[in-house]
Structures are given as C-alpha cells and as structure tokens.
Amino acid sequence: MRAHDIDVAGGRAFVLEEGEGTPVLCLHTAGQNGVQWRDVQSELAALGYRVVVPDLPGHGRSEPAPHGPVRDLGDYAAWCEELIDRLGMERSFVVGCSIGGAITLQLAVRRGDRLAGAVAMAAHGGTDTVRMLSVGGLERELVDAAAPSRSDRTYHGTLAVVGSSVPPERAELIARMHRREDPEITTSDLIGWVTHDVRSGLPGVGCPVHLVAGADDLWLDAADVRHAADLIPDARCTFLDGVGHYPMEELRGFASTLHGWLTDLRRVA
C-alpha cells in the first residue's frame, strides 16, 4: 500500500494506492473518507487492479478546499479529474457511492471517453423525486448551535440505512465509524447532493456505466435509479437485496462482486 500526499486543486490531498493493473478510482460517501474502502482496497488490488482511494477535500486526511467546504459536486469531479491526470490513471474505472456515486456519474459525463467504465452506487445523477433533504434545512443544520446531537443522529441515521442482511456487529462498526465526520463538510456535501443534476448529460455518456443500489436504501427511490439507467445507453442496473446505502462497507467480499461488474463493463466497452 502506498500513501500519496500531493497537491490537488490548491490543497494537500491524501490518497492511498495499492496494486498494479487497471486503475480504479474509489470515491467515498458524504462526510466520510477513504477508510470506507479499507476492506475492498487490498482484495481488489489482489484481483489485478491499481486501486486509488482518495480522501476528498475536507475529508479524512485531506486538507479542506481552499475556498471552504465544497457545495458543488462538479467541483469534486474537477478535483478527481486533476487527481486522475496527476497520477497518470489512463483508462481508469471509477466507482463511488452516494455523493461518490454522483461524482462518478459527473466524471462519466465529463470525460467518459477517457474512462474504462463507471460504477455509480446509491446515486442517480439528479434531484431526488422524493425529497428527504432540502437546501433550507441543510443551511439550518450548518449553524452549529441549531444542530444538536449531531453525532447521535449520524449514528442512528447510519444504522437506519444499513441493509437488513448486514450482521448487527458490522452495522454497529459502520455506524460508529461514520460518527467521525466533520458536520460542516458532510452538510455541505449534502447541499451538493440536493442541488446536483447531470441527467441531461447522461444520454451522451462515453463509457459503460453500471448503476447499483441497495434495496434497503431509504435515501434512494428505486424509480430514480431506473430512470437514470434508462437515460444512459446500455447501462447496467442492479438492486442488491438486504443491502442499504453503503454496499462497499456492508457486503462481505465486495471486491469480487465489483470485479465481476468491472469485467462485465470491460466486455461492453
């Protein structure tokens, strides 16, 4: 495993890299960091991939973005593009979850012709039909004095969206680790989620795409995911029974599942 501490978009970025072979960029969820991929990283590397796991700006060990917390997922996509170029990740796969999935779709729209493929989990490229979050509510949440019991809410909120097939002790570990967020960063990420929309670009995506969603994911409307899959030429679409919002943390042996999806995308391309 190699750690990079490199400048990306004017800030120091922490990036873990493991393995040789086809590059795969792995993107984490709102407010979290690359540690969400810790189990997947080594197993996927052993399957013949160069696995690159960044902490997005303001997350984990990466410095905050120079102009404050990011509220536009397009900014994260541009940051990822710079990272991909800096690390020479030619014909890379991108896989991400939640805002990471939305950034994955943004990258597929922006530079799909230079990607090997994209796996977007818990994302659908646009505004939620059933709105559980609002910019106004999130703006209130950004005022620390108005956001009590934040850690408890993240903990219980995470438990509520982990899938029914996940053993309780694993769900507990996921929820405990999610407490480690910076609420300002998470909330800004969620404003990015609520306001992003790349659906108009989906029909022109230049790489094969696989959309993945957990059947137990309360944050997502399955119809939104199916709609996005319909917009993207030849998109794959998978719903995982018993899985919630965090497939890479919830599913044992997720690396081999992902390997299967990437192999399939390579065939399509």
Added chain:
Amino acid sequence: MGSTAAAPPGTPTRPAGSGPYFEDFEVGRTFTGPARPLSPADVAAFAELSGDRHPLHTTSGQPGGGRPLVHGPLGIACFFGWLYERGLATHVEAALDTRWRYLAPLHPGDAVRYEMTITRARRTSALVNGVIGRHVLVRDQQGVIVQEGETAALVTARDAADDERRVGRAFPGAAWARRLGERLAAATPFTTATGTWDGAIGLRFGEDVVQFRIYRGRVLDAGARTPAGPTFVVGAPDITWVRLLTGPVNDFTKRTMRGEFTVSGSAYEYLRLTGALVALVDEARALAHEHGEAP
C-alpha cells in the same frame, strides 16, 4: 343489501356464542381473510339501498368516460360484513366511531381484501367490556391500498377482571404511561441521555398525548398532563405506534426518516433527545413484550 352482496363461496358463518371477547383482541394482532368481490350487482344494490344513484356509480360512469366507481362507503359496509362473516363481531356491543379515507378508486368487478390490526384495547371502568381500536387496510386484487380507516367498538369482556397483564400494550393510557415512566427511570441509556435535560417529552397517539416530565435524568411525572406542558411532541397515527412498539425491531429512526412521525413544539429539543427517544422506544417495546411474544 340484497343477496347479491352475499359472502364469497366457502366463507364460514360463525355460530353465535363463539368468537373473540375483549381480552382476545391483543394490541398488535392482525386479522386477514379471503378477497371479497364487489360485483356490478352489489354496486347497483348499494345505490338503491343508500339512494346514492349518482352517475359516477352507474353505467354512465365518470365524466370523461371513465369506468363506473364503487361507492366508497360500500368498502366500509363490506368491512363490517367481513367482521361478521369472520366471526369477529360476535361480542361487539356497539360501534363507536369510524374514520375512513378513500385513497384510490374501486370499480365494479374488483375484489377487496381487508387487513385489520388491533391498535387499542381499554377496559371500561365497569370492567365487563372494553373499547377496541381497529386499523383497517383495504387492498384491491392487485394489492394496491384503496382505502384505509380506523374504527372503534365496544366489546364484551370474557371476565370482569383487572387488566394488569395487558398494561404493556395499553398505550396511551395512564397505567401504561406510569409503567413506562418507571422503566425509563431505571434505564441507563435513557437517564444518561437525559442527564442534563429539563423538560417534558410528549408522545401523541392519534389525537391523544401522553407526557413524561424529565428533570436531569429523573422521571418526575407521567400522564396526560404536566403543569408546563410538553417541550415537544412526537406523534403518529395509532397504527404506526403499534407497528413500532410490537414489531420485530426498533426501527424508530427509519420511520422518522420516512416521515411517519411528526414533531410539534421545540424541534431543537427533539433533535437533542435523538438518543433518548431511541432508548424510550426500546423501553416501550420491552414493556409491550413483557407478557407477550418476544420482540
């Protein structure tokens, strides 16, 4: 209603004398049965009987040429017929109220299926009978929920006895509130989470609020009223509480995320007590299962 509204073939007609008493309607228990067809003749007979011969329900159909609609109240009437046919009304002394919502259209030729869940059971002070709250889901042949309602009835008790054993599910009554208050006072997750708090938690079941007055982790009072009123009230229809408190897991957070609960009063204090409310629900669930099946 004419003979055209008879029960589907094979439905047993219960002899008088058998059938459940007040004590048999445990809160959380669900009753289902076979589908009940609503034939064009049923709809025509109901139009004659009620006098509601509106063209919506007859051959001329809806404006714009849609299919005729079954009278919404026929869904209610057939529910009471279903209760009788299933032998569930044997010891009913009186119907007390009915609140019903028509959520999707029914057309002649459709068939409905009833799912009834007991949401409340309160013995009267005379002890010889009690009031049963019932939630009713009505689904069509595709499984779509077309009607939903609540209806209460006075039901004869088997024995004129006290209900100590059933207090765990006697929400939101005074005895239940007292018992939950005792449990909360002894539950470390709750007392820790409220250890710096001064206020009253309100829980609203349908239209009824029960309050728990908390001061620094101590439960000072539990009941329908507190002198200064609740700091916040978290509320839901009876059926939501029943599913939460008698169901397999504490999924309170999921239900709040789905918008099944509403909050009035101080939203800040409600959020502040996130962990305390999960602990409260844990205790209420344990109380509901004290004498019943394991959760």
